[in-house]
Amino acid sequence: MSEQLSTNGASMADAPAILAYTADEITKEQLLPWTRQMMLIRRVEELAAKAYTLRKIKGFCHLYIGQEAVCVGATAALRHEDTVVAAYRDHGQIMAKGVSARAVMAELFGKATGVTKGVGGSMHLSSKAHNFYGGYGIVGGHVPLGAGAAFASQYLNKNEVSLTYFGDGAAQQGAFFEALELSQLWKLPAVYLCENNGYAMGTSLERQSYLTDMSRRGDGVGMMRWQFNGFDVEEVYRNVRKAVEYARAGNGPVLLEAITYRYRGHSMSDPAKYRKKGELDSVKTKDCIDTAHERLLNDFGVPQSELDDMKVSINAEAQDAYEFADSSPEPDPAKLYDYTYAE
Numbered sequence: 001m002s003e004q005l006s007t008n009g010a011s012m013a014d015a016p017a018i019l020a021y022t023a024d025e026i027t028k029e030q031l032l033p034w035t036r037q038m039m040l041i042r043r044v045e046e047l048a049a050k051a052y053t054l055r056k057i058k059g060f061c062h063l064y065i066g067q068e069a070v071c072v073g074a075t076a077a078l079r080h081e082d083t084v085v086a087a088y089r090d091h092g093q094i095m096a097k098g099v100s101a102r103a104v105m106a107e108l109f110g111k112a113t114g115v116t117k118g119v120g121g122s123m124h125l126s127s128k129a130h131n132f133y134g135g136y137g138i139v140g141g142h143v144p145l146g147a148g149a150a151f152a153s154q155y156l157n158k159n160e161v162s163l164t165y166f167g168d169g170a171a172q173q174g175a176f177f178e179a180l181e182l183s184q185l186w187k188l189p190a191v192y193l194c195e196n197n198g199y200a201m202g203t204s205l206e207r208q209s210y211l212t213d214m215s216r217r218g219d220g221v222g223m224m225r226w227q228f229n230g231f232d233v234e235e236v237y238r239n240v241r242k243a244v245e246y247a248r249a250g251n252g253p254v255l256l257e258a259i260t261y262r263y264r265g266h267s268m269s270d271p272a273k274y275r276k277k278g279e280l281d282s283v284k285t286k287d288c289i290d291t292a293h294e295r296l297l298n299d300f301g302v303p304q305s306e307l308d309d310m311k312v313s314i315n316a317e318a319q320d321a322y323e324f325a326d327s328s329p330e331p332d333p334a335k336l337y338d339y340t341y342a343e
């Protein structure tokens with residue numbers, strides 16, 4: 001497997017040096033729904049940003065805009081029964097696992113119809129029915145939970161793979177290293193997917209880490225690891241699929257790093273003034289949705305009118321989710337403690 005050994009990893013504006021798996025053919029039948037999903041996630045978040053400014057959504061809210069190819073490509077490589085654990089930038093990841101725009105938007109609004117009945121909010125999305133186990137706000141603290149899900153699968157002979165998303169900032173945390181160590185020791189069926197978007201809050205990767213190839217974190221425990229282009233949903237799918245196959249076959253865990261970028265600030269209160277001049281525009285030339293559109297138009301002969309229709313239907317679905325959330329009831333305060341302990 002290809003591995004990047006340079007300490008000088010890809011910067012935000014440059015494509016990574018190594019694109020690990022590029023060969024497998026992707027069909028139009030795969031790319032069309034992936035494209036739709038990326039567009040829907042983006043539109044839902046654009047409307048969430050609008051709702052936030054209108055104070056319909058309150059508290060923390062971290063948008064994923066720009067990174068959509070990662071969760072859509074990664075989830076396409078999973079089975080329904082495979083488990084997912086994420087950090088707080090989790091709107092796209094749970095939608096990719098199959099939760100509706102309505103259930104996510106209503107949760108952001110804090111409404112009873114939300115995916116966690118309005119008591120979780122943006123950072124704590126989860127759905128047992130979709131094997132999506134959160135949504136966590138403690139940076140890096142959720143990575144051992146992904147290891148735990150992988151341990152459960154191995155212990156119970158379930159052949160399920162555990163996928164854990166985390167950021168470049170989380171890759172500096174002690175809990176992250178401990179999870180890697182035990183996962184490798186026990187050869188757990190886990191895939192750890194670092195979404196390296198170049199920043200931890202306002203601190204750029206170069207200012208917070210000596211190594212900028214986050215996949216090298218696996219070397220200390222001898223874990224299979226590699227880095228790939230997270231702007232292209234096809235690349236993400238190919239790479240995560242290889243890792244998932246490897247883990248499911250009992251070979252042990254894999255540490256992956258997707259090079260990506262967030263277009264918005266860290267959270268809704270961050271104007272993102274720490275970016276270099278022109279950085280955002282430069283990254284947008286690789287936009288995951290534009291890339292998919294070009295491929296559909298130029299390589300698969302999909303007519304522009306089909307993409308236009310897709311956009312109309314996505315806008316309608318996202319708007320419906322917004323209105324559903326807006327008109328849904330607040331949670332009943334009497335039920336506040338209902339979900340504190342398992343029945």
Ligand SMILES: Cc1ncc(C[n+]2csc(CCOP(=O)(O)OP(=O)(O)O)c2C)c(N)n1
Pocket residue numbers: 089137138139140166167168169170171197199200201266
């Ligand atoms: C243990 C802990 N330390 C600090 C924070 C404050 N904090 C919230 S998000 C964040 C940055 C994390 O960056 P990264 O892991 O790259 O994720 P991204 O926001 O880029 O998706 C920090 C330091 C926290 N929530 N938890």
Ligand SMILES: [Mg+2]
Pocket residue numbers: 167168169195196197198199200201
């Ligand atoms: Mg980051």
